[in-house]
Amino acid sequence: MSNKQSLSFATAYEExxxxxxxxxxxxxxxxxxxxxxxxxxxxSVFLKKKLTELDNKIEEIxxxxxxxxxxxxxxxxxxxxxxxx
Numbered sequence: 295m296s297n298k299q300s301l302s303f304a305t306a307y308e309e310x311x312x313x314x315x316x317x318x319x320x321x322x323x324x325x326x327x328x329x330x331x332x333x334x335x336x337x338s339v340f341l342k343k344k345l346t347e348l349d350n351k352i353e354e355i356x357x358x359x360x361x362x363x364x365x366x367x368x369x370x371x372x373x374x375x376x377x378x379x
Contacts, residue, residue, distance in 0.1 A: 301340065303341065303344050306337050306340050306341055306344075307337075307341060309333075309337055310334055310337040310338065310341065313330055313333060313334045313337070314334065316330065317330070317331075317334075
């Protein structure tokens with residue numbers, strides 16, 4: 295993929311949908327189909343990589359939120375306890 299850096303997830307997904315539609319609706323000449331198939335494969339790899347990256351970011355956020363919640367719960371438990379001096 296020559297323009298990998300400038301390709302957005304949405305643009306890649308739309309292009310892959312278009313190529314998929316062409317494969318489903320048309321009888322393509324083999325020589326014309328091969329470059330389109332190659333492009334579809336490249337887009338698929340790009341999208342899978344992006345989804346994995348996004349999934350990892352979401353997991354990091356969830357871990358942080360869970361950790362922050364545990365810290366907040368711990369602070370609340372300490373504040374709510376009666377301490378005798």
